[in-house]
Amino acid sequence: MELIDGNKIAADIIAELKTQVAALPGRPPCLALVRVGEDPASVSYVKKKEAASATIGITSRLIYPPVTITQDELFALIDGLNADPGVDGILVQSPLPKHINEVAVFRRIAAHKDVDGFHTMNLGKLAQEDDTGFVACTPAGIMELLQRSGVTLAGQHVVVLGRSLIVGKPAALLAVQRKTWANATVTICHSQTANLPALTRQADILIAAIGKAEFVTADMVKPGAVVIDVGVNRVADPSKKSGYRLTGDVHFPTVSPLCRKITPVPGGVGPMTVAMLMQNTVKARRQNG
């Protein structure tokens, strides 16, 4: 069994991007980071994104409207960033307060600045295999992890557990593309799937993104499979100071001995999402420049 080291791979990508940005003509890429309110997880995520930007040489523009901002005010703010030629990418950190329609906000961002890849146009471009679009950071990160770990997808059976819009569906659409690095056979399973273990056991590559702590057990995994664990779940753990520990969607202790390769949680998919956001921002700078 080999661990897929997401921290190492993300650091490699960030170093590559730094070199690329240094060689870009004109001004550096600029990423607008919009964080509504002071949600502690959001504060921490945006800080990470800001730090990665600084490392690479991406200018970040930090915009922290109060939690009381109205939807129309947020729209106006986004419209201003859309129209600003000095801004290449726009990220609105989720979750947003309940009085704001998150989907409407994500659609308000101009598709060509949507470095989070949540815009309808970008999802459509993914289905169309049109590389001018932006792919959502988590599924893009999964594909990078697989490629950089030497895992071939062509002709292999990729089973995606979970059909979310930001992980399961785009991961499936990526893996099935007519690209030399893709060309996988893909199955999408979910909470309504009958006889789930029999299906997941067919996976040469299993992507677990169902959001249930330690849901994937040894009986659900074929020996020699590659397992990508997208889950980040808190489970109570009195032995920890915080009272909980982080765990993935995979029961690591029993599944990992079976695997050819597996991602740990934390340190697997997680670090890749920031790296992919940075990659999308550099791409936006190139395409919009």
Next chain:
Amino acid sequence: MELIDGNKIAADIIAELKTQVAALPGRPPCLALVRVGEDPASVSYVKKKEAASATIGITSRLIYPPVTITQDELFALIDGLNADPGVDGILVQSPLPKHINEVAVFRRIAAHKDVDGFHTMNLGKLAQEDDTGFVACTPAGIMELLQRSGVTLAGQHVVVLGRSLIVGKPAALLAVQRKTWANATVTICHSQTANLPALTRQADILIAAIGKAEFVTADMVKPGAVVIDVGVNRVADPSKKSGYRLTGDVHFPTVSPLCRKITPVPGGVGPMTVAMLMQNTVKARRQNG
């Protein structure tokens, strides 16, 4: 074994649409049918669409530019229809002459008038399960055939053979939706899939859209499966006056005895595409009105 009668189901839908259109306030729906040149198949398809429109009470606006039209001229024509408040739906019949970029033309049509469902925005909305979009007519027709034949998808394993943008991928995205009529487990197979028969044999519902005459043989189908045959292939047949016969992607003589239900070719999926185009046009009238 029961035949799924696409002609009958399409006629039912057209009769329902006629009743709906009669009850619509204001002017009737209007569909612009753009046919470039005189390709015989295109002439025949557009005639069918015109006839169905007339039956339902949809006004059709026929625009037949010559095969020498430039891409810019075709864009200008589409721009005019996009801006015309009297036009609800726009269909540009494919194939287009080789000097015209088909994808660019389909994207030029305003998404809210794209009754063919080929626009990037509409594909994105399908992935997002946003029902304000238009679903491409063939996959939409497949789902209607299944629903109206009493085939339940929830928890069933749908195997889609073929990953095209106009059939395979949207059919998979439809079947996996979180809708009471959907909720299927979905596998997408294709030309690069290893051990294809073992996968297709798992299908409770097999959708064959690979474009190869009689490719699906009895050893590839589970007894009791429902088979939807999307293929329309010409095979040489000296016994026919035309010198050929039409056949699907399924070897009907050997596969059909195994099936719970199966669509014939012709008379299965084919008639549904025109019915779904009509349904999309009525929907466009409602949404744009």
